[in-house]
Amino acid sequence: MPIRVALTVVALAAGIASASAVPEIGKPGHIKDDDALACPSVEIVRKVMSLGQSDPSQGMRYAVSKGCILLSEGSQIVVEDLSANGLACVRAKGKSACLWMNQTQVASD
Numbered sequence: 001m002p003i004r005v006a007l008t009v010v011a012l013a014a015g016i017a018s019a020s021a022v023p024e025i026g027k028p029g030h031i032k033d034d035d036a037l038a039c040p041s042v043e044i045v046r047k048v049m050s051l052g053q054s055d056p057s058q059g060m061r062y063a064v065s066k067g068c069i070l071l072s073e074g075s076q077i078v079v080e081d082l083s084a085n086g087l088a089c090v091r092a093k094g095k096s097a098c099l100w101m102n103q104t105q106v107a108s109d
Contacts, residue, residue, distance in 0.1 A: 023079040023088055023106045031075045032107040038090065038099035039068040042083055045100045069099070079106060 023029050039045045044066045052059030071077070071092060080098040081089040088103035 023082070023103060023108050025079050025082060027079055028109045029077050029079055029090070029106050030109060031071045031073055031077065031105060033105065034073050035070045036073075036101050036105040037063060037068055038071050038092075038101040039063065039066060040097070040099060042085075042087055042100050044068065045087055045102075071099075071101070076109075077106065 037045075037048065039048060044063070048059050048063045048066075048068065050059075051062050071090075076093040077090040078093075079088050080091050082103060083089075083100075086103050087100050088106050089098040089100050090106060091098050
């Protein structure tokens with residue numbers, strides 16, 4: 001699991017682009033392409049991205065310490081909010097918490 005988290009931190013920090021449309025608030029979707037790192041706040045995601053650019057293992061440790069989790073590829077979600085800087089707050093099926101992640105990792109259903 002730590003290697004998967006580290007690779008996910010690197011992908012988040014790189015801001016991997018996608019040709020998919022921006023997800024819509026309130027619409028169902030799923031995690032695409034690979035596992036996605038999701039964190040409790042925009043600030044935590046930004047810090048993980050910043051740390052991950054220079055030291056992915058430090059970004060991973062910070063993410064884990066702040067309660068970030070991996071959402072598996074294909075996980076069903078609902079988009080709750082979008083930020084102006086490319087992040088989406090998603091709620092995984094059956095969960096109540098909204099977690100922030102790179103919106104390029106979200107596909108609409």
